[in-house]
Amino acid sequence: MEILEAYDLTGSYRAAADLAGVDHHTVKRYVLLRGKGSDPTRRQQRPKMIDEFMPKIEELVERSGGRIGADRVHEKITAMGFTGTDRTTRRAVAAAKASYQAGHRRVFRPWIAEPGLWMQWDWGDGPKIAGRRTWLWCAWLAWSRYRVVIPVLDKTLPTIATCLDMTLRQLGGAPTYALTDNERTVTTDHIARIPVRNRQIIEIGHHYGLTIRTCLPADPQSKGGSEATVRIAKRDLVPTEVNLRPAYQNFGELEQACTAFTTEVNGKVHRAIRRPPAQALAEERHRLHRLPEAPFTAALGTTRKVAADATISVDAVRYSVPHQLAGTTIWARFHGDELVVTAITEDGAMEATRHQRSTPGNPSIKNEHYPPRPDHDSQRVPKATSAEEAAFLALGPGAAAWLTEAATCGARRIRPKMAEAIQLAKLHGTAEVDRALGTAAIAGRFAENDLISILDHHIGRHIPEPTRASENHSLQPGTSAWSRFGVAPEGDEH
Structure with a gap:
């Protein structure tokens, strides 16, 4: 623009070149391009070695519907005499495909979802648990963007009926249509591109007032919402090096993770509707059909x-x-x-x-x-059935342990010994007697006067001082008996 402005000011190529600091031939070229209506800043295309082969490349792209690869094209034009590199061929094929797609681009009409009308479901590969494969049922309510993810161990028709019932009851109703893929459980055949429905899936749909629809074969654009749900669920739930999720130990952990994932994604503000899907679902429930009281059970066995x-x-x-x-x-x-x-x-x-x-x-x-089974031998707790038993057990856990162990060992005169313990507690305190009873239970001492002996030991009675050996007193018998060794007694000549 400075060059053209200088030329408009001076009207001379050389004068404009002096003002702009460029060669006067450059000024002339820009002025002539502007006169032709061309963009002076646009780079001119120079002749290329592959230009004479472009018609053939365009023909190959057209015949293949834009699916042919650049390496295959390079083989064909090399046989025709092209001596350039495969890099040049790739660029030419990319340009030809872009031109082809521009004239054959599929135009989508925007889908404006209505509340209570469409639900979609699809399957995603789940994590392996103990070497066993799992799948993720991923359902998506189109208007409110509410998602439901359920882990399963197979994709049979009874499993579909179970997942469909659980999904609809989480949604609080049934929409008018359910869109899914063309698997054998839904579509048994295609005749003239018309899907032939599985009769059992039709019965399931009639039970819930739901019309089952399927997308076009090899056309993922017709159910992109459920595809996105599968992608997000696999990204967050399947352990990978990216999400750093640890491996699942059992199927119950996967079920808990799916429940937490469903709660989390439905509680976040969705970018498209600018509010949480759970909040939008509360509004969409008024447009859903009422569910039957009983689930569909004909396919469950x-x-x-x-x-x-x-x-x-x-x-x-x-x-x-x-x-x-x-x-x-x-x-x-x-x-x-x-x-x-x-x-x-x-x-x-x-x-x-x-x-x-x-x-x-x-x-x-x-x-x-089954619930945990208690060990009746070691965890049986005594329960009082009389005033005497209640008074004894009131002494503390030592009393309960003493009674349990004494009964197990078949001790004699248990009731009189219990009464004796109650009387001792009045004299020496409940804590000391309970402590003595616990010690007796551990040591297995249930004879007469065992409790009194243990109690006396605990409170420090009749415990003599330990005897310590000294130089003045020793238990050694002495050596006096050896003094007569070798001396014959009187009257013995030998």
Whole structure:
């Protein structure tokens, strides 16, 4: 601009060059470019070695729909006589693809979600727990951006029914549509690009008043919301070197992590709606359909009544379930070599436990299904049933320990000795007698007068001073007996 301004002022190439400090040929070139309407600052393209091969490159890009690679293009034009490097070819192919995409770019109509209309779900690979693979069910309510993440051990249709019921009950209702991928559990076939639905998934949708829809094959743009939910869940929940999350010891830890993740992401302000999804969900619930009282159970298996010992019988084999389910009805089904037990809780249908398939005569019982069992021998606590027993146990923990140990050893005259301890407590104090009883319990001394002896020892009675040897007194018998050694007695000639 300074060069052109100097030329406009002087009207001479050389004068403008002196003012701008450049060569007068440069002034002339800029003035001529401005006269043609061109940008003087734009760099002119010089002829390149690959220019004569550009028509062929554009043809290859067009024929492949923009999918051909630069290395393949380089092989073809090299055979045609191109002697340049593959770097030059990559630049030319990138320019040709950019031009092709500009004329074939897919234009998306912005999707304005309506409240209570759309929900999406997808699957993500979960962490391995004890060498076993897991998956993450990731659901997303489009309008409020509310997310639900549930860990599972398989992707079968009963598991989908369970996860769908748990998700809808967390949302507080059912939307009109649910969009997902074209897996076999949802779409069994495609005929003329028309998806053929699995009849069981249709029954599940009818139970909740939900219409199941699927995205176009190989078209992730049609369900980008659930894809983003999967990506975020895998980033935060699957242990990697980036998030520094430690490995999960059991499946329960993964369930707790997913619950914490769901609470956290739904409590943060979402960038698109400028408020927490949990707050938006409270407003969207008014547009959701009411859920049925009972979950969909037709796909969960056969019903079983849980016995009082928290077990069920399947094919003449007893399997344990969590003791909280005793007396309730559950659903059991086999998935491969595993028995899957599903229970109905306040939050909907949820998987209760899994067992490896067993055979008759070999019950499958898990210790974690039962509460901790007390050790009746070592943890039994005495309870008074009379005034005398209450008075004795009131002495303290030593009295309770003495009674327990004495009864275990089969000591005689326990009741009179208890009465004696009560009388001694009036004379010497409760603390001293309780201490003596505890010592007797530890030492196993339950005979007559043992308690009095221990009590006297504790309070310092009848304890003589220890005897210490000195030079004046010794226990050595002496050497006087040796003085007559070798001397014959009288009357003995020998």
